[in-house]
Amino acid sequence: MAIVQCPNCNESISSRHKACPHCKTVMGELSAEELAAIAAKNRVKQQQRLLNWSFVALILFLGGFFYLYWRMPAQGSLEHLLGRAAVFIGCAWYLVNRVILVYLKKKK
Template sequence: MAIINCPQCAKPISDKHKQCPHCECQVKELNEEQLQSMQREQRIRKQQRYMNQSFLALILFLGGFFCLYFMHPEAKSLQWYGYTGAMAVGFIWYLVSRIVLIVLKKKK
């Protein structure tokens, strides 16, 4: 008995199961073409999720930058720390999500 990933929901299941207990996908009835199609759709959904995260991170970074640039908060004040923190978190989040996207594209 081996543990495999469900082609539809990617959760671990036994290779003896006829259908996935999580999403009820009929695993035994799928041919190779259907399996590849499901895996491709799953990879695309994952890429879209990370793309959305990178856009949110970019918005956070730009929001912090524009607030810092246009509002001119006093140095070392609570607002200044908030805007700089938003910029730092947004920038790091953006970089990490883009690196994950690059890795996902190379796995094809």
Template sequence: MAIVSCPSCNKSISDKHKQCPHCDNNVAQLDDEQRQQLAREKRIQKQQMFMNHSFFALIIFLGGFFSLYFLHPEPETPTWYACAAAIGIGCIWYLINRVILVMLKKKK
């Protein structure tokens, strides 16, 4: 008896199980092609999730930048700190997501 991961929910199950106890997916009837298709779909969903996160991070970055550019807040005020924080957080979050996306594409 070995522990394998369910192709649908990716949780650990016994290879003797006919059906996943977590997601109720029938794992006994899946062939290799179906398992590969499920893995491909999960990878695409993960890539889309990180792509959405990177777009959201870019919106935060640009919101902070344009607020700083157009509103001209006085230095050392809460508005100025909020704009600077949005720029910093958005930039770092965007870069991290892009690195993760590149790593996911190389795993193919």
């Protein structure tokens, strides 16, 4: 008995299971075409999730930037530090997500 990944939901299951207990995918009856379709669907889901996180990171970056631009908090104040932190974290998060997306698209 070995632990394997379900091709549909990527949960760990026993190799003796006939169907995944999480998503009810029948394991023995999947053809190569069906496995490829499931893999493509999972890749698209992951890309969509990364795109959503990229937009959240972009909003964080722009929110921090515009806060610093319009409010102009005093240097060294807590507001200034939080604004700069939001800009830095948002920018880094956005760039990491975009690099991962490019990697996933080239992986096809």
